[in-house]
Amino acid sequence: MKEACILVVDDEPDIRTLVQEILEDEGYVVAVAGTVEEAREQRRQRRFDLILLDIWMPDGDGISLLKEWSEAGGQPSPVIMMSGHGSVETAVEATRLGAYDFLEKPLSMAKLTLTVERTLEADRLTRENIGLRRRFGHGVHPEGSSAVMQALREQVLRIAQHDTWVLISGEAGVGKQTFARYLHSHSARASRPFVEVPVGAMNADEAAVEIFGQEQGNRIRYGLLEQAAGGVLYLDEVAQMDLHTQGRLLSALESRRMTRVGGSDPIAVNVRVVAATREDLRALVRAGGFREDLYYRLSVVPLHVPPLREHPEDIPELLRHQAESLHQEEGLPRRRFSDAACARLARYPWPGNIRELRNLVQRLLILGNTEEVDADEAQAALAGRGPLAQDCRDAPPVDVDLPLREAREQFERDYLLRQMEQVDGHMTRLAERVGLERTHLYRKLRALGIEPKKAKE
CATH class of the missing domain: 1.10.8.60 (Helicase, Ruva Protein; domain 3)
Known part of the structure; x- marks a missing residue:
């Protein structure tokens, strides 16, 4: 995982420079900060894969800074604390706030590089395992020995060697995300994140914050674009994305720059886009429901997954x-x-x-x-x-005279209420049953006007 970007925060210039040079020799991208305020600014400018954080600094301390980041909505980057004056109590407090490890000064460079490598690998595996458990506990290898499936896997392996955008089409339940993950796992970006954008679970306002992140004073929320840095951004059911978000996303991806909601500084973007849809995007373009420029950008390499x-x-x-x-x-x-x-x-x-x-x-x-x-x-x-x-x-009928979006919402509402009845309102079982992560499930229920407690009653 040598492409990782690391922030080194230490008030001693010699230590900052030494650690930076050693990590750069190992192939990492390294930024430095000498004060708490500089660390805040560096973190505002981009999301780091790892932060090395000194405890004592001229304008504050690392423990308070870690607490600030944790209370602002969780620390998305693993943190390794460094100190020459640490105590057991300090180490315990750092761990409680989410620090992955604690290194004592003077630093052993061999131990430093080993700890950095292990921390990054542990973080990668944690994210990967969470994603797989949520969506693909049964693996990311598309099963099937038929000529159709063998040809499709071979096609995906060829596509994986090129960094182009991919549009995967197919009916619901055919395994579009399985093929997307299979492509990612055989590409040059395999060691970087695979981040899903659950388009159908977001309204326009939520999509802006979820995808692009948000700044509110010192509180920074990293969006899905930044979380996918260097990896794959998977747009699930992209046809359901509103036109405004489509335009903003296309602009960010083509310029490789974006701005968080409430922010003013441009942030670098580097992702491979894989989108999936069960709908006919060309028909949606003709109907004005999908941007033509985004459609042509997405469909550089189309991949169709056939029904069972x-x-x-x-x-x-x-x-x-x-x-x-x-x-x-x-x-x-x-x-x-x-x-x-x-x-x-x-x-x-x-x-x-x-x-x-x-x-x-x-x-x-x-x-x-x-x-x-x-x-x-x-x-x-x-x-x-x-x-x-x-x-x-027993499934209720859908009013076919409704516009497509309203008919879909009617079906989704009836479908989720029926599924909720099957699991007696148990939200964890409901999320597993319908194949949605719990946070996205709650958003979808709110968007459809379903209150879980009342629906259960």
């Missing part, structure tokens, strides 16, 4: 894979699918694609009491005696 019904020969493999994944991740009992059950499920059209298949497998593992899922049990689940088909059969 177009490669049904993968269904037996997907059933086995999902059953094993759910056993490993959730401790559900192992069950195998008989050949007859696989054949029956392969004839089902799977309107919800792989996401629907995973949900079906999960329910069969939970509700079944035998080691094997036979054809009758599979048929029962699909014919209306199983919970999945029951949900689909």
